[in-house]
Amino acid sequence: MGRGVAVIGxxxxxxxxxxxxxxxxxxxxxxxxxxxxxxxxxxDIDGVxxxxxxxxxxxxxxxxxxxxxxxxxxxxxxxxxxxxxxTGQSTAHTGIYWVASGLADIVLVVGSEKQHExxxxxxxxxxxxxxxxxxxxxxxxxxxxxxxxxxxYYNIDEEKAREAAAIIAVDCHEGGYINPYAHIRxxxxxxxxxxxxxxxxxxxxxxxxxxxxxACAVILASEEKAKKICKKPAWIKGIGFRGEExxxxxxxxxxxxxxxxxxxxxxxxxxxxNPRKEIDxxxxxxxxxxxxxxxxxxxxxxxxxxxxxxxxxxxxxxxxELSCNPSGGVLCTNPIGAAGLIRLAEAAMQVTGKAGPxxxxxxxxxxxHAMGGAQQFNGVTIVSSEL
Amino acid sequence: xxxxxIVDVAQSSGVESSLNLMEFTYRTVKExxxxxxxxxxxxxxxxxxxxxxxxxxxxxxxxFDFDSxxxxxxxxxxxxxxxxxxxxxxxxxxxxxxxxxAMVVGLIKGxxxxxxxxxxxxxxxxxxxxxxxxQETTAAAMQMRLYMDRYGITExxxxxxxxxxLGNALYNPYAHIKxxxxxxxxxxxxxxxxxLKAMECAPKSEGVCAxxxxxxxxxxxxxxxxxxxxxYGSAMDTxxxxxxxxxxxxxxxxxxxxYKMAGINDPRKEIGVAELCESYAYQELLWCEELGFCxxxxxxxxxxxxxxxxxxDFPVNPSGGVLAMNPYVxxxxxxxxxxFLQIKGRAGEHQVKKRVKRALAHSAxxxxxxxxxxxxxxx
Numbered sequence: 001m002g003r004g005v006a007v008i009g010x011x012x013x014x015x016x017x018x019x020x021x022x023x024x025x026x027x028x029x030x031x032x033x034x035x036x037x038x039x040x041x042x043x044d045i046d047g048v049x050x051x052x053x054x055x056x057x058x059x060x061x062x063x064x065x066x067x068x069x070x071x072x073x074x075x076x077x078x079x080x081x082x083x084x085x086x087t088g089q090s091t092a093h094t095g096i097y098w099v100a101s102g103l104a105d106i107v108l109v110v111g112s113e114k115q116h117e118x119x120x121x122x123x124x125x126x127x128x129x130x131x132x133x134x135x136x137x138x139x140x141x142x143x144x145x146x147x148x149x150x151x152x153y154y155n156i157d158e159e160k161a162r163e164a165a166a167i168i169a170v171d172c173h174e175g176g177y178i179n180p181y182a183h184i185r186x187x188x189x190x191x192x193x194x195x196x197x198x199x200x201x202x203x204x205x206x207x208x209x210x211x212x213x214x215a216c217a218v219i220l221a222s223e224e225k226a227k228k229i230c231k232k233p234a235w236i237k238g239i240g241f242r243g244e245e246x247x248x249x250x251x252x253x254x255x256x257x258x259x260x261x262x263x264x265x266x267x268x269x270x271x272x273x274n275p276r277k278e279i280d281x282x283x284x285x286x287x288x289x290x291x292x293x294x295x296x297x298x299x300x301x302x303x304x305x306x307x308x309x310x311x312x313x314x315x316x317x318x319x320x321e322l323s324c325n326p327s328g329g330v331l332c333t334n335p336i337g338a339a340g341l342i343r344l345a346e347a348a349m350q351v352t353g354k355a356g357p358x359x360x361x362x363x364x365x366x367x368x369h370a371m372g373g374a375q376q377f378n379g380v381t382i383v384s385s386e387l
Numbered sequence: 388x389x390x391x392x393i394v395d396v397a398q399s400s401g402v403e404s405s406l407n408l409m410e411f412t413y414r415t416v417k418e419x420x421x422x423x424x425x426x427x428x429x430x431x432x433x434x435x436x437x438x439x440x441x442x443x444x445x446x447x448x449x450x451f452d453f454d455s456x457x458x459x460x461x462x463x464x465x466x467x468x469x470x471x472x473x474x475x476x477x478x479x480x481x482x483x484x485x486x487x488x489a490m491v492v493g494l495i496k497g498x499x500x501x502x503x504x505x506x507x508x509x510x511x512x513x514x515x516x517x518x519x520x521x522q523e524t525t526a527a528a529m530q531m532r533l534y535m536d537r538y539g540i541t542e543x544x545x546x547x548x549x550x551x552x553l554g555n556a557l558y559n560p561y562a563h564i565k566x567x568x569x570x571x572x573x574x575x576x577x578x579x580x581x582x583l584k585a586m587e588c589a590p591k592s593e594g595v596c597a598x599x600x601x602x603x604x605x606x607x608x609x610x611x612x613x614x615x616x617x618x619y620g621s622a623m624d625t626x627x628x629x630x631x632x633x634x635x636x637x638x639x640x641x642x643x644x645x646y647k648m649a650g651i652n653d654p655r656k657e658i659g660v661a662e663l664c665e666s667y668a669y670q671e672l673l674w675c676e677e678l679g680f681c682x683x684x685x686x687x688x689x690x691x692x693x694x695x696x697x698x699x700d701f702p703v704n705p706s707g708g709v710l711a712m713n714p715y716v717x718x719x720x721x722x723x724x725x726x727f728l729q730i731k732g733r734a735g736e737h738q739v740k741k742r743v744k745r746a747l748a749h750s751a752x753x754x755x756x757x758x759x760x761x762x763x764x765x766x
Contacts, residue, residue: 002483043428051467054439054446061440061509062468065753068626077621078758079476080467082439086449090464100483102388103619126446242460243453261460373450379517 002100004223006233009038010354015214015333016183023114027070027215030338031110034217035072037354040229042072045219046104051082052090052112052337056123056281067232071110082125085285085372086241086251088216088340089112089379092368093239095220096144096381105222111342112215113335120211120336127374132247139287140208144200146253147290153203153254162202164308165289166193168324169206169331171317172286176328178357183333186360202290209287214335216342223387234348238272238382240265246374247249259298259371259378266380267300272365275300276315276322279382280363281350283343286329286369296324299369299380309353326350326358340370344381351385391478391762392606392613394488394599395423396724400590401563401675401712403498408443412455412494415595419490420457420497423599423609430599431486433458434477436470436493438716440506443499456492456597471621471719471750471760477600478616489600493717497591503715510753512626513561521628524588526754527667528580530633534673535582537634538684546573547690548668549586549710555697556707556737561721563592563712573668587668587710594714596721614730617745618651618735618763620644629753638683638759645761646679649745654679659743660729661703662722664751665710671695671703674749678761702739705729719750719760726764 011033016028035042048071055061064071064080071078079098081090081373088111095107125137136142140339151161188206196205212279226233240262251257263275272278282301286292296307301322302315310316316324325331327346330339347366349355357364368381397419404411410515420427435456437448445451449465456463466473470493477489500506508522534540550570556562564597568586576586599609606613622637622644642654651657661680665671672686680701681689695703704710706725709718726746728734745765752758 002485054445054448055509056439059509060512061506062438064468064623065510065757066512066626068623068757073623074625075622077619077641077644077760078623079472080469081476082447082449082466082467083465084450094464094479097476097479097483097485100485103479103482123446126444127450129445152592198569241462241464243458243463245462246451246452257460265462325571356401373447373453376450376453 003095003102005099005220005236006226006230007218007348007383008221008226008230008233009034009219010348011037011183011217012342012345013215015181015212015335016384017116018114018213023117024067024070026068026114026213027110027112029084030070030215030217031070031108034219038219038230040106045072045076045106045108045173047076047098047107048073049080049091049094050078050080051087051107053087054123056126057120058114058117074110083372083377085336086335086340086377086379087372089370089381090241090342092218092341092344092381093241093379096236096239099120099220099222104227105282107220108217109218109220109341111338111340114213115211115335116213140200140203143288144203146375147202148306150254150294156308160308162194164311165207166190166261166293167311167317168289169193172325172329172331175326175358176332179327182328183210203288207289209330209334212333214333214336214338218341218343218345223379232352234351234385235387237379237384238266238269239380241379243373243377244279246376248375252324253375255304256294256298258376262378263299270382276302279322279365279367280358281326281347282322282324282367283327283346283369284324284329285304285340285343286325286331287334289331303350323360326360340379343368343370389484390603391481391616392598392603393727394601394606394613396722396727397422397597398561398724399593399595401594401714402562404593408452408496409455411496412452412492412595413562416457416492419597419599423682427457430457430490431488432480433461433463433490434473435465436473436716436720437465437495438467440509441495441500441715443496452494462710468716469719469750469752469760470717474598474720474723474762475619481602482601487602487605491598491600491720492595493720494592494595495618495714495716497714500591503591505605508577511750521754523666523754524580524583524657526628528583530755531582531667531669533633534669540669540672540687542569542574544672544690545669546570546589548665548671551690551696552704552710555705556711557736559706561712562707564590583667589709589713592712592714594717594721595714596717596724598720598724610635612731614727617765618645618649621760623719624757625755633755634673636677636756636759638674638756641759641761642678645763649763655701658745658747659741660705660726660739661747662706662725663704663708664718664722665704665708665747666713668710671708673721697737698740705734705737705739719746722748722750723762730764730766
């Protein structure tokens, strides 16, 4: 369907606390790196897709207007796709459809966040409507409830879940430590995670992502252009996006239907029947360790209710059967509007051998994912080194 | 390129509604589904258009409106800022061959959020523009002053746009502001930001507009006379007002791209109706010039001669335009819906006299029209 589409360049800022530059300049840093990586000039771009978190995050609304110059979009068309946390996947999908339609040959996709200029948790308190807001708000509360729901639903032993979460935290921080762009770059042990202070039970400090400033840019090109200007493109093989009800109580968050169906759609398009075997690297959106456990099940990487066992066996650790979040994931770097797009950038870097210190040897097929909304949305993109 | 058509449209009224946003939205979406005879699950993909800043104090707009646009467990997405982008995204999904039908829904409940300019002042950066009090109205006042100075456009000519558009709105069942006014009424209304008068500024309105798109094959099965998507152009300008000539906007680029795609050489002759986004009265005149409907500086004469009247040679905003109905984010889709109705001859009392083969819909947002988008439809 449509034309072939490839990632021909990616760019990330150094993520973290970036008091050294303004928000538009943060965006510019990522855009510049992506253009350099692809070896093209702004003139080559036919259109721009941008997305970020709600305006309350940094206090500037419709900030694509403010970023017009940084996005190199002056005189050009743009689209702005936003689906909360899954924005990064939604913007990428918009660019993919745009190129696949034939109405653009090269599209620049950008996501950004500068969390230190605002208050992320205050913003997230305003995602639930005013009545629900009184009972639940902010990310840790919502996701801790989800973790408890999952543990209860499958009757998972609490010690086992904690151990598996700790292994994920240690693995991710090891990836973050060697990833030059990551925000949190420290070495931690399993003991550190297990003994860390509780944020919202059962989530402890090292189970939680940071608040980061950062931006990411990805350049997409049509099959014809990609073959002409890029030695090693990362080909888009499948995309999927699903969303569910707004009110959290309306659906199970342990058997998370939007995650399951988004992944299945992408697998269908990519012709993947056994994801754990056929995929080499997975960049899963994991702002909380317990969520990664649930995602491993819902995204089809292990049987339902068995994620903790698989993680403890080391299946998803570095050198395991399926390497998960070698970049350190969202757990180490979380500029929200960019975080979902960073997953795609990292997946593309892995299959093109450009991931540097955290390269997974011989990676050919990679998986990128993001989730968002009031635990509602899941988006998936699959890339491959082969068309 | 795969052809894309509009199968049908549904609109809500712009008048304040007691329904909450979820029900208010769902009603219009359901009306369209019923009209076309499809179930929610029959539509391949859903694209919403909503904006966080216009979302009644709630963040992540589409988290709340996702169920009500019908998108549950469907391939779906959302555009922020301008619903015309959502229309384009729906078209792209069909042209790419991934989907055959797309529901595009723009939604906003103006009665539930702050004054327009409280919101538009948040478009300004916090360091340079916001402390100066720049928002859409103050930026527009500067643009209007420059327009009058450079081309000798008079305040009365600008006021005539209000008279014409509110007059048209009297016959549009969905319009928000319905009032028969004279040039004197407009001239005597409060000067809120010199030279802009209160009646020359768009109100804030409710507005849910739903449009069903389909590929050629599907469209022909769903309707006898589809209206075709022929052209699209959009362009962004620089952010700071001082970096631009406010009378040389990127609408020229957006229009030229749309004309090229639709194969239009002489817009004034080949287009039957134009629906423009005139958040401020003078902008209709300026946009007419930039879209090539008349020569630069001739916008004033065009309205004086009655050319853009509903029975004129070149009707502009027969719906009453944005001056009569301003649901900020969805207003782009309303322009498209009106063009659809005019082409189908279904606009009722505000149907233009001559037969419309091609129509132009325009949308703009940002200070003094920083971003413009143009869509061309045809029979």
